Amino acid sequence: MKRFLLAAVLLSVAAIASAAITEPVKLDSGTVSGAAGNDAAVRVFKGIPFAAPPVGPLRWKAPQPPAKWDGVKQAAAFGPRCMQAGGGGGRAGAPPPPPTSEDCLYINVWTTASSATAKLPVMVWSYGGAFTGGAGSLPGYDGEAMAKKGVVFVTYNYRLGPFGFFAHPELTRESGRNASGNYGVMDLHAALKWVHNNIAAFGGDPAHVTLVGESAGAALESVLVGSKEAKGLYQHVIAESASWSGVRMEKMQTLADAEAAGKANAEKIGANSLAELRMKPADEIMKMAPGRPIVDGWYVTEDLSKTYAAGRQTDVDVLVGSNQNEAGFAFFGVPKGSAAEFTAQIKDRFADRADQFLKMYPASNDTESNASQLASFNDEVAWNMRSWAMSEAKRGKGKGFLYFFTKVPPSNGNQPNRGAIHTAEIPYALGNGARTWTDADRKLADIMTSYWVNFATSGDPNGKGLPEWPQFVPQYGNAMMLGDRVEPVQTLSADKIALYDYAFARLMSPQPRATSSH
Numbered sequence: 001m002k003r004f005l006l007a008a009v010l011l012s013v014a015a016i017a018s019a020a021i022t023e024p025v026k027l028d029s030g031t032v033s034g035a036a037g038n039d040a041a042v043r044v045f046k047g048i049p050f051a052a053p054p055v056g057p058l059r060w061k062a063p064q065p066p067a068k069w070d071g072v073k074q075a076a077a078f079g080p081r082c083m084q085a086g087g088g089g090g091r092a093g094a095p096p097p098p099p100t101s102e103d104c105l106y107i108n109v110w111t112t113a114s115s116a117t118a119k120l121p122v123m124v125w126s127y128g129g130a131f132t133g134g135a136g137s138l139p140g141y142d143g144e145a146m147a148k149k150g151v152v153f154v155t156y157n158y159r160l161g162p163f164g165f166f167a168h169p170e171l172t173r174e175s176g177r178n179a180s181g182n183y184g185v186m187d188l189h190a191a192l193k194w195v196h197n198n199i200a201a202f203g204g205d206p207a208h209v210t211l212v213g214e215s216a217g218a219a220l221e222s223v224l225v226g227s228k229e230a231k232g233l234y235q236h237v238i239a240e241s242a243s244w245s246g247v248r249m250e251k252m253q254t255l256a257d258a259e260a261a262g263k264a265n266a267e268k269i270g271a272n273s274l275a276e277l278r279m280k281p282a283d284e285i286m287k288m289a290p291g292r293p294i295v296d297g298w299y300v301t302e303d304l305s306k307t308y309a310a311g312r313q314t315d316v317d318v319l320v321g322s323n324q325n326e327a328g329f330a331f332f333g334v335p336k337g338s339a340a341e342f343t344a345q346i347k348d349r350f351a352d353r354a355d356q357f358l359k360m361y362p363a364s365n366d367t368e369s370n371a372s373q374l375a376s377f378n379d380e381v382a383w384n385m386r387s388w389a390m391s392e393a394k395r396g397k398g399k400g401f402l403y404f405f406t407k408v409p410p411s412n413g414n415q416p417n418r419g420a421i422h423t424a425e426i427p428y429a430l431g432n433g434a435r436t437w438t439d440a441d442r443k444l445a446d447i448m449t450s451y452w453v454n455f456a457t458s459g460d461p462n463g464k465g466l467p468e469w470p471q472f473v474p475q476y477g478n479a480m481m482l483g484d485r486v487e488p489v490q491t492l493s494a495d496k497i498a499l500y501d502y503a504f505a506r507l508m509s510p511q512p513r514a515t516s517s518h
Contacts, residue, residue, distance in 0.1 A: 004194065010484045020112050025257035027198045029290060030069035035076045037144045044144070045109040045202070046057035046137075049080035050156060051187070057164070059278050060171050063105060063190035079106025079136035082160045083282050086133055088444060098137055100513075102163065102282050106189055107156040108136055109142035113203020120458040122204040124154045124234070126188060128423065129216025130244070130394035132161045132290045145431030149453045152204035154513050158220065159214045160189035162284075165259035165291030168266065179298035181291065186299070187225050192224075192233040210235035210456035213237040216310065218320075221244060222388070223293045226304040236459050238353060238452060239320040240429065241381065241422055242291075243388050244304035249504050252303045253294045265289050284380055305508055308391040318392050319405030319452075321479060322385045327377040328421040334377045340368035349503050357499055374513075382491050383500040386479070389472040399459055400472040404491045406483030407444055408438040420483070428482070440484065447486055 014464035024033045027048070034045035050268035051063035058064060080101035082244030113120055126142055127134035143153030158164060164184030171180035177491050194422055196206045211221045211234050218239035224230050225237055237507040242249060253261075265288040271277040277285070295303055307313055327334040335342075360373035382404065392400035405425040411417040412434070418424075428434060431449040433442060453468065461469050468478045470488055477497075481489040 003273055003472050004437060006260045015062040021203060022118075024072045025116075027064045027201060030072070030073055032073045032075040034109075036146075037125045040146060041112050042147050042212065043111050043202075045075040045111075046207075047077050047106045047108065049105060050107040051105040051190045054105060054159065054163070057278065059102065060166060060168075060180070060187045062183070064106075066230045075331055078108065078135075079157065080104045081137065082157050083163050083286055084133045084160050085131075085286070085379065092188070097135070100140045101410035103185060104157045104159070105190070107134075107154060107194060108143070109202050110153040111145035111148070111202045111204070111250060112147050113152065116201050116203055118154050119200075119208075120150060120203050121151045121203040121208040121453070122154060122195060122199050122206070122209065123212050123238075123452075124156070125193065125457050126158070126211065126213030126217030126220050127155070128213070128217045129160070130290075130301050131165055131184065131216045131220075131292045133293075134160070134216070136208050140426055141430065142432055143430075146453065149431070149449055151392070151453055152199060152202050154191075155197070156187075156191040158184040158191075161290040162182065162265065162285050162288040165293065166265075166288070167263050167291070167294060167296070168262040168277070169259050171262075172255065172259060176296070177298045179255065179296040181255065181262075181294045181296045182299045183221070185220060185227075185293055188220055188224055189233075190229045192230055196233050207232040208233070208271070208457070210236040210238060212240075212452070212456075213242040214423065215242045215247070219240040219244060219293065222308075223300060223304065224314075225316060226307045227299045228314065229299055231314050234316065236455060237319070238455060239388065240425060241320065241326060241385070243320070243384050244308065245384065246292075246406070246423070247332065248377070248384060249305070249500070249507055250307070252300070253292070257296060257297050258291065258294045258296075261291075262384060277487060303508070305504070308388065309508075311391060311395040312363070313391070315395070315397045316392075317399045317455070318388060319401040319403070319455045319461060320385045320388045320483075321405060321422055322378075322381045323422060324404065324406045324420040324483075325374075325378060325418075325424075326422045327374050329418040331422045332377065335370035335373035337369075339363045339366045342369045342373055347355035347508070350499065351506060352504055353499060356495075357460075360496065360499070373437045378497055379492060380500060383418060383497065386477065386497075387504075390474060390477070391471050393474050401461055401469055402472045402477075402479040402491075404481050406481055406487060407436070407441070408450070408483075410438060410441065412436055425482070444482065444484075444486070448482060 024031045037044045048068040078098045080098050082104035146153040167181035213221050214498045219242040222244040309315045350357045361376045362367035389400040389402040408419050427447045428448045454463045455461040478488045479491045
């Protein structure tokens with residue numbers, strides 16, 4: 001560990017010793033000028049348009065190239081957040097978040113490169129938020145710490161809710177591809193095209209791009225990996241706490257079902273045609289139900305669970321994992337319902353193996369049921385992420401690494417400690433520490449950021465001074481525990497894996513399943 005700490009210090013000194021790009025940067029759409037970060041070694045460029053505003057006739061269209069500009073655009077402020085409810089999740093005492101707008105397709109870059117020839121690895125962050133909230137401008141996603149570790153760090157915005165995930169028969173007909181719905185996915189694709197064309201100007205290497213994201217952002221990445229549309233624009237993927245099916249196993253919605261839902265939603269706000277929908281103000285569109293990625297027939301041609309199970313996804317190295325207490329503090333509304341309701345759901349999902357499940361996760365009363373709901377939810381998320389690593393390992397064309405985050409962050413004093421819940425790993429993975437952090441927290445963040453940067457550099461998280469992280473192989477299936485101890489562990493027993501494999505096979509079976517009343 002002493003060798004690791006020395007390496008970290010030397011890396012930090014090297015970053016500070018080099019001067020970041022200070023001259024205006026020329027892009028394919030114009031020239032931009034950034035600003036110094038909190039550390040003078042970092043140069044930050046905010047609010048660069050990577051696509052035309054998706055408004056008016058471009059609402060629910062694939063992103064179009066941004067307009068070119070003359071002169072030097074000052075890239076010193078974040079662009080608007082995509083349309084969403086809520087205040088944006090700014091930290092207490094922090095500046096207010098950017099306003100919301102349909103005009104939201106902006107990208108942000110942090111770099112320590114001293115010239116355009118540096119060829120640093122690139123990390124592109126996709127935020128979570130259930131496809132209904134979030135932005136690349138959130139303070140928790142600040143890229144300065146990662147840039148100081150030797151990467152060009154990029155965040156961007158993708159369309160959310162009914163703007164990013166909305167299907168309609170008229171949209172399908174006008175697309176020219178008999179598809180509609182996955183506009184948020186297209187935004188990620190457009191951001192990667194922008195990175196491919198422009199990141200070298202910031203000292204980044206377009207041939208070494210890693211997708212990294214959490215929750216909905218991780219799911220968004222998995223959709224692109226399952227598609228062939230963006231092949232070649234990225235080489236590695238880091239996915240935290242979600243895959244193509246969300247946090248747990250779930251079938252994707254078909255285009256036909258999404259179109260029917262979209263048409264019904266449109267009628268609820270008084271729009272009987274696509275033309276009327278495009279004339280509605282954004283606040284009216286926000287009244288429609290949100291969506292999520294679907295089998296649209298273009299970007300996604302089949303349920304991605306089938307794609308990954310058959311090994312038909314794009315060849316990439318993956319680093320994926322989950323947290324010990326994903327559902328903690330009722331994060332996903334778990335536990336919910338009585339012991340009887342939980343038991344009925346299990347009998348529906350696990351059929352003749354329900355008794356075996358209930359021995360592992362007993363539910364003879366509501367207290368037991370509540371504990372079992374939490375435990376089984378967390379295990380299912382772990383199974384879900386393990387399945388992604390397993391899919392890559394079985395193909396043998398890319399490397400897979402699995403983690404299990406167990407660190408309990410210190411309480412801020414105002415709320416009870418929520419444990420290693422969903423999202424708890426983000427500050428450690430991106431190096432954005434809290435004021436309440438201890439030396440142990442800072443040490444883990446140093447280790448995790450080094451793993452993440454090493455993986456972005458070579459497709460392997462291992463490096464000098466770091467605990468050895470074994471590659472995921474099917475016959476062992478071990479994960480790297482990231483917590484108070486950093487060491488390989490088995491997160492799920494063979495019996496539990498077999499149970500969830502069985503439930504997944506039933507879920508994906510074409511045979512009709514019994515209908516639950518819950």
